[in-house]
Each structure stands twice: as C-alpha cells, then as structure tokens.
Amino acid sequence: MKKITFAIAGMGNRGTQYASKQLKFPEEMEVVAMADNRRIRLDAANKYLRLPEDRLFNSAEAMIAQPKMADIMVIATQDAQHKAHALAALEKGYDLLLEKPVSNHLEDCRDIAAAARRLGRRVIVCHVLRYTVFYQQIKKIIDSGVLGKLESVEMAEHVAYYHIAHSYVRGNWHKEADSSPMILAKCCHDMDLILWLTGKKCLKVDSFGSLDHFRRENCPPGAPARCTDGCPVKCPFNAPKFYLSRIPGWPTSILHPEPNEENIMEILRTSDYGRCVYQMDNDVVDHQTVQMLLEDGITVSFQMLGFTARQTRTIRLYGTEGELWGDFKSLDLHYQRFGEDAVDVDLASMNVETSGHGGGDTRLIYDVIRLFRGDDFDTSAITSIDRSVESHYVAFAAEESRVKGGELVRMEDFTKKLEEK
Numbered sequence: 001m002k003k004i005t006f007a008i009a010g011m012g013n014r015g016t017q018y019a020s021k022q023l024k025f026p027e028e029m030e031v032v033a034m035a036d037n038r039r040i041r042l043d044a045a046n047k048y049l050r051l052p053e054d055r056l057f058n059s060a061e062a063m064i065a066q067p068k069m070a071d072i073m074v075i076a077t078q079d080a081q082h083k084a085h086a087l088a089a090l091e092k093g094y095d096l097l098l099e100k101p102v103s104n105h106l107e108d109c110r111d112i113a114a115a116a117r118r119l120g121r122r123v124i125v126c127h128v129l130r131y132t133v134f135y136q137q138i139k140k141i142i143d144s145g146v147l148g149k150l151e152s153v154e155m156a157e158h159v160a161y162y163h164i165a166h167s168y169v170r171g172n173w174h175k176e177a178d179s180s181p182m183i184l185a186k187c188c189h190d191m192d193l194i195l196w197l198t199g200k201k202c203l204k205v206d207s208f209g210s211l212d213h214f215r216r217e218n219c220p221p222g223a224p225a226r227c228t229d230g231c232p233v234k235c236p237f238n239a240p241k242f243y244l245s246r247i248p249g250w251p252t253s254i255l256h257p258e259p260n261e262e263n264i265m266e267i268l269r270t271s272d273y274g275r276c277v278y279q280m281d282n283d284v285v286d287h288q289t290v291q292m293l294l295e296d297g298i299t300v301s302f303q304m305l306g307f308t309a310r311q312t313r314t315i316r317l318y319g320t321e322g323e324l325w326g327d328f329k330s331l332d333l334h335y336q337r338f339g340e341d342a343v344d345v346d347l348a349s350m351n352v353e354t355s356g357h358g359g360g361d362t363r364l365i366y367d368v369i370r371l372f373r374g375d376d377f378d379t380s381a382i383t384s385i386d387r388s389v390e391s392h393y394v395a396f397a398a399e400e401s402r403v404k405g406g407e408l409v410r411m412e413d414f415t416k417k418l419e420e421k
C-alpha cells in the first residue's frame, strides 16, 4: 500500500496533533520532514518520528526552499503566516493541508484559493468538525428528509470560561492585529458547518458582540499584574490554579510539550499565560451573535458564548416535519418527526473517538490519506478550499457588520467588492 508522505510546517499544538496520527496509521502515512523555530517542539515530536537531522528545519521557509519532499505539506503555523507559507508551498508543487483560518485577511483567502486553482493543486482546509461522526450523522439526517424542509437553524459555540481566558485573553488569539477576529478564528468552523449541513449559500448576515468583561475596569481591587504574584482574589481565571490542575493534557501541553509543575510555574511567571485576565492587552470579543439568511428562506441564529461552564457546541434544527437537537461534547443527538416518538441517535455505539475535536482530527487525516491514495469513497464532505473560503467570507462579513454596529451585509455585494479589489 502506498504511504502518503507529509511535511509539516509548524510543530505547535496542531502540527504535533497531525504528526501523532502516524502512530495510528503507521502503514498508511509517513511524516518525512518538519519545521518549527522552537527546537523543543521538533525534539518532542522526533521522539517517535525519528527523522534524521537533515529533515528537521528551523523554519517553514527553510523547509519549503528544499526540493519537494512529500505528497502533502501541512501548514500549521500561526494565522498571519498562512498566506506566505501556503503560497510558497503551492508554488513549490505541494498539495496542502491548510489549518483554518485560511488566512486572517479576506483578500489572502481569495488569493490562496486562486493560486490553488491556477496551479491545479489540492488544498484541504482543516475544518475538522465536518469529519466527526456527530456532524456527519446530522448531515445524513437532514439529507434523508425526515425533518422535512429545513426552516431554522440555531447553533452555539460554548467556548467555556477557561478556554476563552487561555486562548483569547492571554493566548495566541488575544489581539486581532496579530491573529484574527474571534468570529473567524474560532467560528469559521461553525460558518462552514452551517453552509455544509444546509447545502445552501448565505445571502445576508448581521452581527453584534463586544469585549465586555476582560477589561481593566473590571479588575478586582488588589489583583496584581500576574496571578503568580500572590493574588488575594478568589477568581476562576487564576493561572496557577487552572494550569497546574491540567497536567498533563490540554492546554498545559501548549505551554510546554512535557509539562510539569516546575516548568509550568516558570512559564506562568514569565509569559502572558500567567498574567491577570483583567490587565492584558487583549481586544477580541468575548461574546458575539450572528444572524444569517440562507437560500430557500432558511434563517440562522449563531452564538459565540465566551461565558459557559462547559466547552461544547450545541445545535437545534427546525424543519417543516420535525426537529433535531444535539450536544457535541456529550454525544447527545436526537430528532423527532412531528406526531411521532423522539429518536435517540446512538453515537456511542459508532466507536466515536472523543478526543481531538470529537475524533475529527483523526478522521480528517484518514480521509486525506484515502483521497491522495485514490481510494473509492464518498468525498462529498472533504473540505476543499473553494467551499471553505465561502465560510470565511461569511465570517469576515459578520465581523464587518459587528464593527459597524450590526449593519446588514449582503453577501452578493460583499463578494463583488472583493472581486473588484
């Protein structure tokens, strides 16, 4: 069987996650090169990949400069780096597995998609949720027609209080200028799911939201600049309390590939991860809502909820003949045709992996292997860039609306303006 080979640019959280799938699919995939400017990340992954020194690169640029060495290049560097890395790798002849968001700039998304078309390359965007059993079952239920004609969609992303503090107040995505607006960074997955599940285009969008809580004026009196400086306040965002209770596992694995109490405390004393959440320089929103009108009159209401106890996504679909409701994290999925009993969809019996985006990370890699091997399987859920950029355009349009106080954005005008730029 032909092994599909991968070169990985960016061995942070995501790059490492994809590399680790070689342990799951040793006969089917091989990571042949990797790049990161943090040697500690290369060394951690190389404990099991065992690549020779000349296949370890201290930058994506240095790796891409080499003659093409793999079937696929994974672009798992930060949002603002995707454009340069993706375009250079496409020119070099690589097909790509490209982390979402495609880019943090609207025009870049268009340009990367255009380059892929011009060069005849495949670009698969890592919308991992589409590959989960949970969302694939929902797609099957909608397409089977048991709900009748879909009229309304309610979806919510429950980010969780600790995740918003970790990633969007202290972490990589806390400043829009360095990363992406929240609705793109976190919720382009949800925009993608809405378009894919319904099979419709978005016609109009509006949005409201703000950064309301994680601001200096809400700082409790007496809180020092760092939680590690003996903060007297009883606070759910206390950094040592949170991170030390999560060794090992996410997100301490992001702070250090081999976390222990000593190295985590040192990182908390010296990095943003130990700073008071009320005294950061963050500017991304902590809650946001998006309304959409899709083709066929389908209305959509989506909420990005920063202040939730649990980290999950919820969905409710309303059709002319039935209703569906589910909770991603607890693998809870039901539907009911009007006048009939509710049906519990038994996801637990379907061997669903619960880690790594509900198994989406593993199934994405498996589908990519099958796609590149030329296997005969249903590829309709593959997240190719052309469909994926549509979800990004909706996210950018929602952000434009939010910034303008909720002004209505017509997608036709929005994309026309983009074409003219």
Ligand SMILES: NC(=O)c1ccc[n+]([C@@H]2O[C@H](COP(=O)([O-])OP(=O)(O)OC[C@H]3O[C@@H](n4cnc5c(N)ncnc54)[C@H](O)[C@@H]3O)[C@@H](O)[C@H]2O)c1
Binding pocket: 009, 010, 011, 012, 013, 014, 015, 035, 036, 037, 038, 041, 058, 059, 060, 061, 076, 077, 078, 079, 081, 099, 100, 101, 126, 127, 128, 172, 185, 254, 357
């Ligand atoms: N698909 C998903 O659900 C999902 C989830 C989280 C993050 N992401 C996206 O994945 C991407 C990576 O996120 P992450 O959480 O792994 O971040 P990360 O910061 O953990 O990883 C990025 C890595 O890139 C490295 N890097 C920086 N400059 C480099 C260069 N020039 N060459 C090579 N490596 C370089 C950094 O040292 C770091 O290790 C981001 O775009 C993020 O938005 C996607």
